[in-house]
Amino acid sequence: MKTVVPVYINMAASVDAASLKEMNLASVIRNPNLLRRMCRLVRMGVAAGMMCLEDMDGEGLDAILTATSLGGLEDTGKFLAEITERSESGLNPTPFMRSVFNTVGSQIALLKGIKVYNMTYVHRGLSFESALFDAVLQIAEGKRSVLAGAFDEITPEAHILKERAGLFRHGEKEGEGASFFLIGNRPAGSRSVGLSGIDVRRGPLDESQKKEFAGDFLSGFGLDLSSVAVFNGARVKKSCGEYGTASARVLHEALASVHACSSEYLLVCNSFRNMSHSLILLKKTDAGL
Amino acid sequence: MTEILVTGLGAVSAIGNDVRENLASLRESRHGIGHVMHIRTALGYPAGEVKPDNASLKSMLGLPVTKTVSRTALLGLMAAAEALKDSSADISGTRTGLIAATSAGGMDLTEDFFPGFMADHSCGRLRDVAMHDCGASTDFIADKLGIKGFVTTISTACSSAGNAVMLGGRLIRQGLLDTVIVGGMDALCRFTLNGFNSLMILDSGHSRPMDASRSGLNLGEGAGFLVLQSERAAKKSPYCRLTGFSNVNEAFHQTGSSPDGEGAYMSMTAAMRDAGISPEEVDYINVHGTGTPQNDLSESVAIKRIFGDRPPMFSSVKPFIGHTLGASEGIEAVYSALSVSEGAVWPNLNFSEPIPETGLVPELSCRTGLEIRNVLSNSFGFGGNDSTLVFSRC
Known part of the structure; x- marks a missing residue:
């Protein structure tokens, strides 16, 4: 969405x-x-x-x-x-x-x-x-x-x-x-990050289906995978571990890296035991630039 | 703003396996409270159990009897499938969702697994805990019905299903979904029976909501689902409209409700404001009315604060079906929608004397042939969660 x-x-x-x-x-x-x-x-x-x-x-x-x-x-x-x-x-x-x-x-x-x-x-x-x-x-x-x-x-x-x-x-x-x-509904300082959209899928997806999901999601914003930075949740889970709501921890870690990344947008990708998948699109705010 | 139409209803409870049977029992004042048959418990409290056992439910649903499925999911599928069929909705695209509520999830299976597992950690079949989490029952229903759009599960104790209906309504209003199946489900289990017993709020006899002598609640089980649709998607003439809703937390106590009824007051007031109606336009209130001294007093005080000494007709249906927790506002939302479409109000059984502090008298017999413009339906839960839905004539 x-x-x-x-x-x-x-x-x-x-x-x-x-x-x-x-x-x-x-x-x-x-x-x-x-x-x-x-x-x-x-x-x-x-x-x-x-x-x-x-x-x-x-x-x-x-x-x-x-x-x-x-x-x-x-x-x-x-x-x-x-x-x-x-x-x-x-x-x-x-x-x-x-x-x-x-x-x-x-x-x-x-x-x-x-x-x-x-x-x-x-x-x-x-x-x-x-x-x-x-x-x-x-x-x-x-x-x-x-x-x-x-x-x-x-x-x-x-x-x-x-x-x-x-x-x-x-x-x-x-x-x-x-x-x-x-x-x-408005930024509250230099740490604020824009939340542009979120989408989810239920059920297993293979690598190409995951790419397709991301492509479909990004096209809604006039973006594609080459125009955004990607934040892979699996990387964070290597340290925080896996649990049903680990994607919240992943989002927290991703927020910290938004302003340092080269692209205006950061796509946060999560999968839970390949049973469900989510994409969260973050955007740098003017305040943070 | 997009209208929210109620085009499908489904219910399974202690007074019937489908909407038709539930309606007949309500009309004939036939309650479903009795001895517990389906679960092992040392407690002697009566409850409102759904009459078919798991094997019968599976065969009614066309599932193999050997398949391990939580009773919560079986009840949920019964009611959700009935509501969907009733609506004739087209669910082929991604603009159809399912929002289900439950308080216990697959606890009915987990609590049978647990004692053996605790004695020896290698004991017990894993499939008996595979449906423990609340979302498992929802996903099971979504997969059986073939729902391709938004699916989620809500658990805010006894107001869970009210909040599921509300979320579905918001999604239709915002134009994010065309069709959404909303409601709640819960199976009776030892866990909740013992939980409510430990809080000392179970009545050892048949509950007497809104009565001076009330002394606690009877638990129940079941499921109730509604199909909400935008005008564009609706294929049949609707039962009624969902015109308003509210959800507030009264921030008073973890399990108790405030004596001034602040949460219930805020919830009913906000829902009427959302629906754009005044108190004079409310013809019936399906009260939460659990039968506990605290809830019924708090809710009565709130009704008096809003409506004064001449409140609209009101009743609690809990003496029919028990307090079905996560399912309660699913089943009761179905009854409320029927109240509007049938022009009927349901009796508050077991009432003899008003609560002295408020003096309110509920409806004592089933009345039909009425013009019901707007119905408020309340559900209040642990943690101070208060929700109200408004169903209105088309």
Whole structure:
């Protein structure tokens, strides 16, 4: 989809297991009561979201869009184990409450007191792309500023299941993390990057079909593969690992390289286990030139 | 702005396997709450289960009985296929989408896999967790129906399907799709039964929404889908129009709703503004009305704040089908669309005494032959998510 109105990515933040340990969480999530009850995944997601909202009071935000491919696996596992171990009686509701997919979005809303549109997308390797797509729709509908982000976590159980499914035999590195973006209808400084369009495909594609997909997408902008720089998500995933919403992390890394690249446009390409594919077209802004 | 027409409906719930059966049960005040039959649980709570078991659902759908498919996906396919057939929509191009909502996804399979796997990590068949994620059920339906355009899955707890309908409406309005199948699906499972039990909001008897003596909800399962089309794409005369929607977060509490009904108030107000109607033009409200003390009070207070002492007709259909979570606003949106097209309102079963704080009395029997101009349909979820849809006469 080509964006019909100008859309800008004005801020980005990522939190992974390593940075979660290093950061001063209490300075980012400034409600000790809420923070204490958050599990690791929720902490990663809420921290990344709050970092994007640092300079903002609750008034200026029009939507909170979140995405996760698998949600709170740790809490889901905990609650499932309790059901068996305690024979369905006297269960602690906390893991159940935290296992709900929209927890991160609603915790951000609670922390900031933001009473706006909230949406949570849970569509496998295209979860984050759905949230980004909604962000573009929001701006087209006249909204000024929306928060969009994604998060997923590794758990020991999920690791074993991936191993049994043979994913690591094919060279996949396991990953997790949260990445959030503040998206607006106007640039907010020299770090702002234009978001020109996004498109997705479901199902496997071979190399020539991937090229065709990119060519079709770019032709909508009067561009072709020779006129844009290409940012291959697979490169980032070598370090951050693979997970359903890794494309959010890829986008964050791509944003950092937009202004250094020779072309005006940067095409960000993602594939998730060759089950789904996405293309995001970024454009340098005047402010950043 | 492009009109959003409702041209197809599909529903499977505790009171029927298709729209016709659901409608007959609503008209005859025949509820579907009873003992849990299809899942193993030590809990004795009644629930609104869809009557056919998985094997019967598969055979009704023409699937091999041996194929492993989550019940959520089976229910979703039943309702989505019915809605699509009903609409006679042409789905051959890429301008047709599917937006499905669910809260539990393939949990019905995962929770049977998990105990054996936890005892021995080499145990259990991987195909039993292959559909765990929510998107798996949506992709299954999209592939079975042959949807080539935009496909996604939404999960915002109990307001999930309302938000799926809303996203579909926005895509038609913006001219990005011509046809979109929207709705929700959820299978009853131990996970959610135990979750709601741990929160102590299940009624051990039949739920009594909007009643002074209400003491909790009954869970249910099922799926409800609608086909939304632009005027250009519609091939048949529509049931009604989707004219407004809203989604707000009341930012009050992770699982509770505010006593002043702020979220419900904002949601209903914004949806009416979006539809360009005044409160006087609303003829019926399909309330969220779960039967929990907090939800029903909060929602009643919001209704009084908007409509004063003379609110439009309203009722909760949850005593018929239970609270079907991610499916609820899918099934209830179907009932709301039927309310407009049939000129009918559905009874709020089990009501005897109004909530003292608000004194509101819901509709107690099925009424037909009415002129229903606009229906508001509410769904509220954990995390403070509140959504309202507006269905209007053509």
